[in-house]
Amino acid sequence: xAGVTQFPSHSVIEKGQTVTLRCDPISGHDNxxxxxxxxxxxIKFLLHFVxxxxxxxxxxxxxxxxxxxxxxxYSTLKVQPAELEDSGVYFCASSLSGxxxxxxxxxxxxxxxxxx
Amino acid sequence: xEDVEQSLFLSVREGDSSVINCTYTDSSSTYLYxxxxxxxxxxxxxxxxxxxxxxxxxxxxxxxxxxKDKHLSLRIADTQTGDSAIYFCAETPKxxxxxxxxxxxxxxxxxxx
Numbered sequence: 345x346a347g348v349t350q351f352p353s354h355s356v357i358e359k360g361q362t363v364t365l366r367c368d369p370i371s372g373h374d375n376x377x378x379x380x381x382x383x384x385x386x387i388k389f390l391l392h393f394v395x396x397x398x399x400x401x402x403x404x405x406x407x408x409x410x411x412x413x414x415x416x417x418y419s420t421l422k423v424q425p426a427e428l429e430d431s432g433v434y435f436c437a438s439s440l441s442g443x444x445x446x447x448x449x450x451x452x453x454x455x456x457x458x459x460x
Numbered sequence: 461x462e463d464v465e466q467s468l469f470l471s472v473r474e475g476d477s478s479v480i481n482c483t484y485t486d487s488s489s490t491y492l493y494x495x496x497x498x499x500x501x502x503x504x505x506x507x508x509x510x511x512x513x514x515x516x517x518x519x520x521x522x523x524x525x526x527x528k529d530k531h532l533s534l535r536i537a538d539t540q541t542g543d544s545a546i547y548f549c550a551e552t553p554k555x556x557x558x559x560x561x562x563x564x565x566x567x568x569x570x571x572x573x
Binding site for chain 1: 468491503504505508559564
């Protein structure tokens, strides 16, 4: 069974440009999460989808970030326009349930974003 | 509030035990987790403990939870070079029904032969 996949693995863009990150969760997982780790700091929650609906987007830093999950399958996270402080590793995770033991979140390898 | 703290680095010799510590502030946490991240890979769930437990053992891993002090530790017995990685402590606050994880900064474990 395929795990969580993310694309691209690395992205280097200039300040002001747009970047779109993609996450494919494990098939059948309704819950999809985005997290971000800025260099050397903690991994911070960005948002949580249940199927195609945004359950919790309290961690989204500002309106330059737009996440979608059309059809409740894969998700995209667009940053427009990108700023220097957006650099970091963006992780996606999926789980069967949002609570209890079935909330084990399976993580993708991350997308390393560098904004110059 | 939600805050999870870990020391950033730990270096041990192969065969020794490693102890990675974590403190958290949210006393309502239901589950506490240890994740491992190897270079170039995603986070892998190592183990978790429910908040009504004090200890959980799984092969070389022992998790200790001190709820009074809000302190969680992960002990790795007979540490091997393959255990070199970043270890993240995480919690799921009770009020949060969506399951978002609150992570610490990660402890980079270096195992020297």
